[in-house]
Amino acid sequence: MKKFILFSLLLTLVFCDGKDKDVPTCEDCEHLKNRKISLEGVYGKFESRQQRAQHNWPFKPFGKACPVGHISHSFQYYSGEPYFHHGIDIRMPANTAIYSSTGGKVVNIENYKLGNDLYWEVAIIDEQGFLWQYHHVDRDSIPQSIFDAYKTKAAIPSGTFIGEVVYWPVKAYGKNFHHIHVNVLDGDGNYMNPLLFLLPLEDSTAPVIENIYFVKDEGTSAISPRSLSGNIDIIVKAEDKMDNEPYQLTIYKTEYEVVSADKKYKLPKTKLWQFDRLPGGGDINKDVHTVYKKSFYASGQYLYTSGNYYSRNFYIVVTNQNAGKVSGNGFWNTTKLPNGKYTVTVHATDFNGNTTSKSIDVEIKN
Ligand SMILES: [Zn+2]
Structure with a gap:
């Protein structure tokens, strides 16, 4: 009897290994x-x-x-x-x-x-x-x-x-x-x-921007917004939900803009990508981690983008575009603006045009 149970258990293990x-x-x-x-x-x-x-x-x-x-x-x-x-x-x-x-x-x-x-x-x-x-x-x-x-x-x-x-x-x-x-x-x-x-969504719920982080271009550690220099990537933790639905969805259009404290200097609104189609066309893998930061270190922990049955966390690199295309060579070149105090504003828009904006005060020190 014991042998039979063991054999059954073995069979179960063999046939339930995820390829079932x-x-x-x-x-x-x-x-x-x-x-x-x-x-x-x-x-x-x-x-x-x-x-x-x-x-x-x-x-x-x-x-x-x-x-x-x-x-x-x-x-x-x-x-x-x-x-x-x-x-x-x-x-x-x-x-x-x-x-x-x-x-x-x-x-x-x-x-x-x-x-x-x-x-x-x-x-x-x-x-x-x-x-x-x-x-x-x-x-x-x-x-x-x-x-x-x-x-x-x-x-x-x-x-x-x-x-x-x-x-x-x-x-x-x-x-x-x-x-x-x-x-x-x-x-x-x-x-x-x-x-x-398809017929329009019934959705008036705007996206949520949880946080804004700064790293050196393609860097893996958050740096202080009070001391930005050289080429910078701006990472945005954001998600969107539709009316009365629990599902955390990603952002249709993410943009950023920069303006100096005295309003004299300005970097106009720059769009990462509008998801009318995939940036890789027919390639579903291309640029996934150009749009979504794989992982980086901030406030004593590693943060990483996830998307599976158990967890959805989206860290969007809003600066990763170049000449209208998603690109790992994209960044915010802070040397093009004089040193001083600025406000960085990020906009997250869903498919129905509901928008959320979040601003953070920064300082350029080149
Ligand atoms: Zn699906």
């Missing part, structure tokens, strides 16, 4: 980097926020936005390489019916992480040529009509039932994280911000 078929090792996941995504027939080009198409969210009742657990620029690090989330997680109970936001052609039905039923995709190219990937669709719920549309290349109208939300076994914020992950790609393979294509 229904255990998510990541959310959408970083292995997508190595996944070949066909852009055949994808030609969408995003013009402007003003002219954007506003499709229904893929759940009933139509005509309103749904809860969002992650946005496209969320920092994600489970294991392996950190990455930008690159799509949105729409939170809905397991087995909720999913309806295509757009009309278009079904171009893929795939178990993109072979052997794990959490990772089924239904992909549709919409009438404007954008590729919509719906992930975490319950395989058994995908109707035959969608398989048929995939086979015959027939178009489906918007609002077509494409399957149900799969049961997600891992908890976040005390609840199972049932969701679908939606990516929208344009004709160049850029991961676009899906919020640009």
Whole structure:
């Protein structure tokens, strides 16, 4: 009997080592980097926020936005390489019916992480040529009509039932994280911000800026704001939440500006990046730690960016841009201003335009 128990225990250990078929090792996941995504027939080009198409969210009742657990620029690090989330997680109970936001052609039905039923995709190219990937669709719920549309290349109208939300076994914020992950790609393979294509969010909650830190350019120790010299990186601890939702999200647009105490000298508002698409285009890993500081030392402890099921902390290097692009070569060159007292102001803006600003008095001593 004892031998049998030992044997059972051994079996359990062997088969529950994290590779078990229904255990998510990541959310959408970083292995997508190595996944070949066909852009055949994808030609969408995003013009402007003003002219954007506003499709229904893929759940009933139509005509309103749904809860969002992650946005496209969320920092994600489970294991392996950190990455930008690159799509949105729409939170809905397991087995909720999913309806295509757009009309278009079904171009893929795939178990993109072979052997794990959490990772089924239904992909549709919409009438404007954008590729919509719906992930975490319950395989058994995908109707035959969608398989048929995939086979015959027939178009489906918007609002077509494409399957149900799969049961997600891992908890976040005390609840199972049932969701679908939606990516929208344009004709160049850029991961676009899906919020640009959906009915507006109901969100009037502004981001929160917790703290502002200064380090030497690409440095790893905070320095006193009362003695800044040379090239400086400004790090902002910030997060955003949507109305009545617990999920800590990252910032759509982060900017900084500098003005002298006597208002004579000024560094105009400089934007790190506006997340209408990923800075790396189709590369979800590129510039993750240019935007989000990996780690640094401040007030007696190491602070680091995190983004997983248990912890979300975002330290944004607002100075890491150069010539309009996210760049590790970006910094604030304090030698371009005379020595003296200044105020640094940081602005954090969410997708709906809710903005928070925080200022800190500094001194340049070159
Ligand atoms: Zn996701």
